[in-house]
Structures are given as C-alpha cells and as structure tokens.
Amino acid sequence: MPKFDMGAAWDDSMTLLRSHTTLTGAIAAVFFFLPALAVSWFGPTPMEPADGATFEQMMATLRDSAQQAVPYQLLISVIAAVGGVGILRLWLSRSSTSVGDALVFALKLIPTMIGVQLLLGLALGLATLLLLMPGIAAAGSAIGALLLFVGICALIGVCAFFWGRIAVVSPIIADRTVFNPVAAIQESLRLTKGNGWRIFFFLFLVTVVIVVVAAILGGVIAAVAGTTEGVGRLLIGVVEGGVAAVGGLVSVAIAAATYRQLAIRGTGDVFA
Template structure:
C-alpha cells in the first residue's frame, strides 16, 4: 500500500474546498450547521453532578447524561453523514455531477449510512464497556479509579486508530455506490492498510486546531453574555453550529483528499 502523504492531502483538500464552494456551502449549512444549531438551542441540557458527589455518583450522572443526549447526537451525526456523502459525490465524480443528483444519491444512501452508524456506534460502546469494566467492577476505591482512567486512555487510543482505519467509509460509498454497509466498512479498512495511524493523526491535528479556535471563541462569547437561557444559549448555539459547519466541511475535504490519494488503482483511474 502507498504511504499516506499528509502534505499532499492537505494541499488537495484546499483545492477541493475551493471547488463548488457555493454549492457545497449550501449543503453544509443545511446538513451540518442547522442540525447542530437546533440541538444546541432545543436539545437537552447536560446533567451536572452535585457538589461533593462521590465517584459512583459522578459516574451515574455522566452515564445518565450520555444516555439522554445520545439519540440526538446520533441523529445529528446521521444528518451530517448524509450531507457529507452528497459533498463527496460532487468532489469524487470523475465525469461531473449536479448538486441535485448528488443529493438524490445521498438520500438513496440513507439506509446504508444508518446501518454504518449503528454498527460503528454499537462497536464503540462495546469496546468502551470492555475497557472500563475492570475499573467499574473494582468499585470506587483508588484501584477502581486508576483502572477506569487506564481503561479510558486505552479506549481513546483504540478509537483514534479506528478513526483512521474507518475514515474512508463515506468516500468509498460516494465514489463506488456501495449499498452494503459491511462492504463499505471493509473497503475503508482495506484502503487504509498500513496508514491507519497516519490518517488518524492528520484528522486529529486538524480537529484539534478547529476545536481550539472555536473553543476559544465560545469562551469569549460565554464570558461576555453567559451560557444560560436567552442570549447566552442563542450565541453559544451559533458558535457550535459554525464550528460544526466549518469542521465538518474541512473534515469531508480531508477524507476526500485521503481517498483520492489511496484509492487510485490505475493510471486511468483519476478524479475530475
């Protein structure tokens, strides 16, 4: 397998971001910005543990908060994935395609993307449970806390690696019209062979930069108007929506660039 070149992928992603900019911007606004904005404005407020809560109480509150927000996050992620497939269909076309055709294709792929989301979510939940289970079983003492922390770091490492190996699922679906979710997952796994950590590192670095920029912006907004109900939540939602839109678009561009670099199979297999 060819080695993934981060510099070349970044240059290619910038080229992609400049192509169809108005059209892709409209798709991103509908599928990335608006869903995140709606969740921020109308979604459930995170549950916070009471002051002086014990370890077990904190874990229970965090678990309840995750269960509360998980369905909404899954829906927002699903909508973003559909929009991402539409943008990828535009960018990875070898012959040219209209926005309408790209969106129709993305809508046809909803069952496939939903199945992929469910498979990946269930897989990550099972891995997380296996990683933290020893610490939870050990109880709330020092040993249990230490095992939970170790388990969380282990899960983080596994999740980052899987992120790199499975990053090209949407691109493979968009380019090759793969309707079988298992085949799509397998295609990404095959394309990223020997490059999983490289792709993951590239995605992680870009994500961290975008998160820092919008995180600082969000802190400024929060310090100026607060984060409670009213204007604070309104402006915070706009920041979160903007971060989701820009981060989502850049992320899709990076995925497309990585796919274009790793998926070339012959001299005639080139993208427009």
C-alpha cells in the same frame, strides 16, 4: 504499500474546499449549521451538578445529561451524514452532478450509513467489553485498578488506530455507490493498510485545531453574554452551528482528499 502523505492530503483538501464553493457551502449550511443551531436553541439544556455535589452525584448528572442529548445527537449525525455524502458526491463524481442529484443519491444511502454506524458501534462495544471487563471484574483491588488502567489505554489505542483505518468509508460509499456497509468497511481497511497511524495523526491534529477554536469562541461568548436563556444561548447556538458547518466541511474535505490519494495509488483511478 506507499506511505500516506499528510502534506499532499492537506493541499488536496484545500483544493476541494475551493471547488463548488457555493454549492457545498449551501449544503453545509442546511445539513451542518442549521441542525446544530436548532438543537442548541431548542434542545435540552446541559445539566450542571449542584454546588457541593459528590463525585458520584457529578457523574450521575453527567450521565443523565448525556442520555437526554443522545436522541438529538443521533438525529444530527444522520442529517450531517446525508449532507456529507452529498458533498462527497459532488467532489468525487467523474461526471457533472447537480446538487439535487447528489442529495437524492445521499438519501438512498441512508440505510448504508446507519448500517456502518451500527457495525462500528457494535465493534466498539465488543472491544470495550473485552478490554475493560478484567479490570471491572477485579474492582476494589490494586490489580483491578492496574488492569482497568491498562484496558483503558489499550482501548484508546485501538480506537485511534481504527479511526485512521475507517477514515475513507464515506468517500468509498459516495464514489463507488457501495450499498453494503460491510463491503465499505472492508474496502476502507484495504485502502488504508499500512497507513492507519499516519492517517490518525492527520485527523487528530485537524480535530484538535477545530476543538480549540470552538472552545475559544464558546468561552468568549460565555464570558461576554453568559450561558443562560436569552442572548447568551442564542449566540452560543450560532457559534456551535458555525463550528459544526466549518468543521464538518473541513472533515469531509480531508476524508475525500485521503481517499483520492489512496485510491489513485491503489487502483490508478483518475479523478476530475
């Protein structure tokens, strides 16, 4: 199995980002930037633990904050998935495709994308249960703590590996019009065979850069304007939306470039 070339994938990602710039930028603004901006401005404010809170109280506050954010994040994910598949359709199509056709195509595949997320969520839940249950069952003892630590490390490793293995699911759906979520996942596993860790490190490095840039920008805005209601929250919303748009567009380009490299090597397809 040929090895995945990170340098070539990055170069191809930049080539894709420079193609259809106006069209993909407009889609990213509507499907990545605006939803993130709307949730930041009008969604729930993250809860902060009270001064002097115990560890249990801090964890409870974080849990409640996460729970209230889940519906909004799910909505953003679905909207972003539609925009992402639309952009992928423009980039991977072997014939001329309009923005309208690409977005209509993406809308038709919403059930498929939701199905993929449900299957991956189910697999993650099962892996979490199998790997952490021994440590949880033996909680309160040294062996239980050791088992829980080992289980957490194993879970992180499994998630990292399969992050690389399922990286091209969306491009497969967009390029081959795959409506069956199981078939899309299986094809991604086939194309990425032998390259899971290489793809993971590539995605991880890019993600770290995006997260660091977002943290720096957010920190500067928070220090200058604060995080409470008013100008501070408005500016933070703009930053979050901008990071979501740029990061989402780069992530889609990387997924497309990875797919193009693996698909060409695997099947001899020639992309426009």
